[in-house]
Amino acid sequence: MDGAALIDEGTATGALSALVDDLVATRAMMGALQAHEMNVLAAAALVAELSRVPSTSSREAELPLRSVSAEIGAALRVSDRSVQRQLTDATLLTSRFPRTLEALRDGRISRAHATVIVDAAVHLDDRDARSAYEANVIPYAEVESATRLKSIARVRAEQVAPSSLPERHGRARGRRHVRVVDVDDGMCxxxxxxxxxxxxxxxxxxxxxxxxxxxxADSSRGSDRSSSADAPAERGNARSGGASCGPADEPPARDDRSMDELRADLLADLLLAADPIAHNVPTGSGAVRATVQITIPALTLLGRGTDPADLAGYGPIDAETARGLAGHAPGWDRVLTHPVSGCVLAVDRYRPSEHIRRALRVRDRHCRFVGCRQPVHRCDLDHSQDAAKGGTTDAWNLAHLCRRHHILKHHTRWRVTQLPDGVLEWVSPTGRVYRDVPVTSVAFRPAGDAWLDNDPSRDPDPPPF
Known part of the structure; x- marks a missing residue:
């Protein structure tokens, strides 16, 4: 190796070393900021706790926390449900695991390490037990990855736990649940x-x-190969007799799904149809009978376009899946929208139902509180101006709210006003103003300026009358 190459290699190694040092220092600074954020969130949770009114109703007792979560979520443009979980986690970390918070602030561990430490010992109610646990596990967190730390933390927590595993398991069983987390590319x-x-x-x-x-599948293909051994004679007989084997000569379809794909398909088939072979259509949705709402552009439905459909509460799904679902739908809504604003003007249905509810389901798609994505079939239809205070039961005074935000509207100091075109203006208890625009105002607006060219207000030379 020549001298120039050695110099270049030495320079690259030195540069990489400096970058690694910079990243380590950056992570340490991030830890300090995250520790500060935990303290701020815990303080916000304390504000909610101090605002609680003694009540026998657990729902009413939680309303201040919901209101504070909504205030923060709207300001940060994140789900208030997510914020409420963060408030709970921050309170737990700052009040019960001070050494872990200190290690995070000093940059000795990451936020992921802190989460592992807290999650493994959330059942430790005794202060001395938690202190002993932190003293034991933090040195491991300083040298191990968060993934490796998980098993270590569980063992260390078990060693100091005052209650037995069966007792804790009995309590943990009460937290059983099923939930859906949306991810990209039409999946969840x-x-x-x-x-x-x-x-x-x-x-x-x-x-x-x-x-x-x-x-x-392998047995079916094997049987097909065995039977094909006699095929020449049979084909000869067929030719002499003038008969045709037709489709019977076609080999069975090959199943190339991986084990993970098979497990996922079987889970869906068994839950939706109690049938392990219900995946008999290309979209894998032959047995779906759950309640969902999709909006499909007319040309896509007719097979003449590829624009994606919209699944209420999620977002775009591919055209093929949408057409497959539409083929099994008991009825469709036809939606007429304004070519410029995208607002819903009219809705009709081949099987008639209540007009206003149909129109609002199409307009709203999901809960109309800031940042919420609960689909309309899980929402209440709420009067923006209360009916008891003179609010009319018209499309311009109705909007979908999930039960959580319906309660928030009526039982906290959050206020809402419905503006033209279905826009909701929310005012938080601290006076901050947020506007929620219907999805359809964006989704149905044409992509280019073709429609805008026909807008009289944009005519550079309007008629002189």
């Missing part, structure tokens, strides 16, 4: 919190079924 994650034995049993059962599906 179905997350279930189950007892470990049940969860692993479900996974094992799906794996066994997936292997059975593969064996059945």
């Amino acid at each position: 994650e179905l997350v279930a919190l189950l007892p470990a034995m049940i969860g692993h049993g479900v996974h094992d059962r799906l794996t066994a079924l997936a292997h059975e599906v593969r064996r059945a």
Whole structure:
């Protein structure tokens, strides 16, 4: 190796070393900022706690926390449900794990490490036990990745736990749940919190079924190959007799799904249709009978366009999936929209139903509180101006709110006014103003300026009358 190459390699190594040092220092500064954010969130949670009114209703007792979460969420443009979880997590970290917070502030551990430490010991109610746990686990957090720390933290927490594992498991069973987390590209994650034995049993059962599906497919192909050995004689007989084998000569379709794909398809089939082979259409939705709302451009529905459809509460889905679902729909809504503003002007249906509700379902798509994505079939239809105070039951005074934000509107100091074109103007308890524009005002607006060219207000030479 010549001297120039050695110099270049040395320069590159030195530059990389400096960059790594810079990244380490940056992460340390981020830890300090995250620790500060935790303290601020915990203080906000304390404001909500001090605003609580003694009540026998758990829902009413939670309203101040919901209102504070909505205030912060609107300001940061994130879901208030997510903010409420962050407030709870921040309170837990700052009040029960001071050494972990200090390590985060000093940059000795990351936010991911802090989350692992807290999650593994959330059941430790005894202060001395938590202190012993932190003293034991933080040195590991300073040298191990957050992923490796998980098992270590669980073991260390178990060693100091005053209550037994069966007792804690009994309490944890009460937190069982299933939820949907939307991800990109028309997909979502179905997350279930189950007892470990049940969860692993479900996974094992799906794996066994997936292997059975593969064996059945392999057996079918093997039988087809065996029967094809006699095919020449049969084809000769067919030719002499003038008969045709037709479609029977076609080989069976090959199933190229991976084990993960098979497990996912089997889970959906069994839950939606109690049938492990319900995935018999290209979209994999032959058994879907759940309640969903999709909006499909007319040309896409007719197969003449590729513009994506919109799944209420999620966003765009591919045209093929949308057409497959439309083929099984008991009825459709036809929507007429303004060519410039995109606002819904009229809705009709081949199977008639209540006009206003249909129009508002199409207009709103989801809860109309700032940042909320709960689909309309999970929402209440609310009078923006209360009917008891003279509000009319018309499209311009109605909007969909999920139960959480419906309660927030009526039982806290959040206020809403409906403006023209279905725009909702929300005013928070601190006086901040947020506007929520209907999805349809954006979704149905044409992409170019073709429609705007016909707008008289844009005519550079209007008629002289």
